[in-house]
Amino acid sequence: MAAQDDGMTLWRLGNVIQGSIVFSPHGWSDFCPLKEVALCRIP
Secondary structure (H helix, E strand, O other): OEEEEEEEEEEOOOOEEEOOEEEEEOOEOOOOOOOOOOHOOOO
16 A cells, blocks of 8 residues: 655555455555565556
8 A cells, every 4th residue: 555645655565365455563664665666656
């Protein structure tokens, strides 16, 4: 998940488990944790 406001973007990792999204307990990051650059772009 990504959230963007006033030029700042925050990222949060999660997994789909039994049809529900379960977010990482580590909270939000100020960098995209994904290796694929295209997946880090916000439309």
